[in-house]
Amino acid sequence: MWKIVLHTDFLTPPVLKESMLLLEKFADVKAIAQGGYPQAERCRISIGHVETLTSEPDAVAALSITGSFSFGSYSHGDFLGAILGTGITREKLGDIILQGARGAQVLIVPELVDYVMSTLDRIGSIRVSCTKIPLDALEYEPPRTQSFKSVEASVRVDALASAGFKISRTKLSALISSGDVRVNWATVTKSGYTLKSGDVVSVSGKGRLKIGEINATRKGKFAVELIRYL
Numbered sequence: 224m225w226k227i228v229l230h231t232d233f234l235t236p237p238v239l240k241e242s243m244l245l246l247e248k249f250a251d252v253k254a255i256a257q258g259g260y261p262q263a264e265r266c267r268i269s270i271g272h273v274e275t276l277t278s279e280p281d282a283v284a285a286l287s288i289t290g291s292f293s294f295g296s297y298s299h300g301d302f303l304g305a306i307l308g309t310g311i312t313r314e315k316l317g318d319i320i321l322q323g324a325r326g327a328q329v330l331i332v333p334e335l336v337d338y339v340m341s342t343l344d345r346i347g348s349i350r351v352s353c354t355k356i357p358l359d360a361l362e363y364e365p366p367r368t369q370s371f372k373s374v375e376a377s378v379r380v381d382a383l384a385s386a387g388f389k390i391s392r393t394k395l396s397a398l399i400s401s402g403d404v405r406v407n408w409a410t411v412t413k414s415g416y417t418l419k420s421g422d423v424v425s426v427s428g429k430g431r432l433k434i435g436e437i438n439a440t441r442k443g444k445f446a447v448e449l450i451r452y453l
Contacts, residue, residue, distance in 0.1 A: 228271035230282045232314035232332070233258075236408035239266050246270065258317055259283040259330040260361050265317040267332070283317060284333040285358055286340070289326040290351035301347055302327045309342040311335055320363055326351065328361055367453040370435065374446050378437060380406060381414035384424050387432040387449040395426075403427035 234242060239256060246254040246268070253276040258266035267282045288302065302319050306329065317330030326346075331339065340353040373386040384404065385395040396414045398404050404411050405425040406418065418424070424432045435448025 226272065226275050228269055228276055228280055230280070230332075231268045231270075233265040233267055233317045233330075236264050237405075239268070240407055240409075242268055255279055257283050259285055259358050260318075260363050262363060262366060263318050263330065265330070267317070281333060283358065284331055284336050285356050285361055286329045286331055286336060287326065287354050287356045287360075288329060288343070288346065288351050289354075290346060290349040292326055292346075292349060293324040295347075295349070297321075297327075297346060297349070302329070305346045306339065306343060309339060311339070320361065322362065328356070368433075369451045369453055371449055371451075372446060373449055374440065374444050376444055378418050378434075378445050378447065379414060380404065380411055380416040380418055380424065383418050383434060383447060383449065384426060384432060386447075387424065387451055388426055388429045390429070398426055 231242070243254060243256060246252055251273055253271055253273045255269045255276060256266040257269065257279060258264065269276060269280045269282050299319050299321060302321070303313075303316070306316060307313060315332045315335055319330075320328040322328065336355050340355065343351065343353050345351060373383075375382045375386060381392050381395045381399065385392040388395070395404070399411060399414050402410050402412075403426060406416065406422055408423075408425065418434050420434055420437050422434045424434070426432075431452040433450040433452070435450050437448075438446045440446055
């Protein structure tokens with residue numbers, strides 16, 4: 224039995240999904256995805272033998288970046304650019320949780336915590352300080368959603384997404400053709416792509432939609448729960 228536990232860098236959602244599906248095919252391998260908090264988009268995968276990887280390893284750390292941000296608006300890109308400016312690569316960073324005037328909280332690989340704390344001193348023109356915080360101190364808000372039901376003739380992506388985002392199927396099809404529609408973070412190219420419960424549909428400029436419970440009706444249609452992220 225091999226006792227080594229390997230950790231990936233932070234992965235984007237589509238790469239994470241494909242990697243987890245691939246790893247599930249190996250009976251003696253266990254994989255755990257961690258992003259630091261339940262709604263994290265960027266996650267690391269820890270890979271080990273099923274008898275070795277018995278608990279979540281400490282593969283993700285958190286930093287709090289604070290400064291006098293009351294007099295300006297600083298974006299995700301401002302924080303990301305400043306952190307990358309210290310010389311580390313994007314793959315070593317997870318999500319960045321903005322906190323308005325208080326700054327931001329950043330997920331990072333543990334081995335770079337001390338380096339960033341000692342080298343990051345400014346976000347734009349604002350002087351900042353960095354401190355390590357426990358993961359349970361992260362201040363994130365669960366996403367707000369609105370759920371409603373729709374009865375559709377099919378569970379094609381153009382049918383359900385047009386109903387969920389309240390736009391015409393013609394416009395939705397055009398967005399698919401232009402590469403602006405993704406299912407589970409992977410671009411879809413066909414309007415006839417079949418959706419299932421749990422799928423997340425993203426449309427550029429429109430937001431995200433999760434497919435809830437799907438039930439067939441007596442008339443051969445589908446009653447679908449659509450969960451819109453606000």
